[in-house]
Amino acid sequence: MTELLCQSDAYLNEFDASVTAVNGDQVALDRTAFYPRGGGQPSDAGILRVDGESEPYRVLEVKKQAGEVWHRLDRAAAFSLGVRVHGVIDWERRYKLMRTHTALHILCGTIFRDYGVSVTGGDMEPLAARMDFELEHMSATFAQEVEERVNAEVAAARDIRVKILPREEAFKIPDLIRTKINLLPPDIREVRTVEIVGLDLQADGGTHVANTREVGHIKVVGHESKGKINKRLRIAVE
Numbered sequence: 001m002t003e004l005l006c007q008s009d010a011y012l013n014e015f016d017a018s019v020t021a022v023n024g025d026q027v028a029l030d031r032t033a034f035y036p037r038g039g040g041q042p043s044d045a046g047i048l049r050v051d052g053e054s055e056p057y058r059v060l061e062v063k064k065q066a067g068e069v070w071h072r073l074d075r076a077a078a079f080s081l082g083v084r085v086h087g088v089i090d091w092e093r094r095y096k097l098m099r100t101h102t103a104l105h106i107l108c109g110t111i112f113r114d115y116g117v118s119v120t121g122g123d124m125e126p127l128a129a130r131m132d133f134e135l136e137h138m139s140a141t142f143a144q145e146v147e148e149r150v151n152a153e154v155a156a157a158r159d160i161r162v163k164i165l166p167r168e169e170a171f172k173i174p175d176l177i178r179t180k181i182n183l184l185p186p187d188i189r190e191v192r193t194v195e196i197v198g199l200d201l202q203a204d205g206g207t208h209v210a211n212t213r214e215v216g217h218i219k220v221v222g223h224e225s226k227g228k229i230n231k232r233l234r235i236a237v238e
């Protein structure tokens, strides 16, 4: 099992680790700060320096498979098990993703609080994202109103708190039940929660900024219908 350092410290951008498996251009590590794709957040990119090799490997994609985190490199690995490596995350890209991911939580928290509407899906890339809502009607006026409300939450400078709770404890939190925590597979013993204090609480594996003011300005750049009770909002983070 790879220890996911980004789960407890989203601001960690360099780390040391050991290679636990090699398969062509893919390597698994005992610990990593690279975020593996999941929950709508794309994987990190960056580099891996290997003991005894002068040329660093570029990390192109990161994914989690059966508890192991696999890093796809720009070329076949010329090293073997147990080798020490030093990883450096492309921080500019990751920090944009943190701001964007938190912007999406501000958006769904605000829309649930003010309109009682739930999210049906979402996706993001650095500084751009979309989110779908269980809504019958969507208008330019609504989009404008939402934009004002989410930026008020950015300005409110709300802290973001991440916790890892035993499953039983997490299941007692009413806010988490609404976000379908009950669909978690029974073998998941711990639940990671991300709380925007006073606004939103969800079970979430993503990396977030520490305070909403770090997000910057959120612009609603589009709205469209994706079905009778499914409407989409597109945002840009500036």
Ligand SMILES: [Zn+2]
Pocket (backbone or CB within 6 Å): 039, 101, 105, 204, 205, 206
């Ligand atoms: Zn999320």
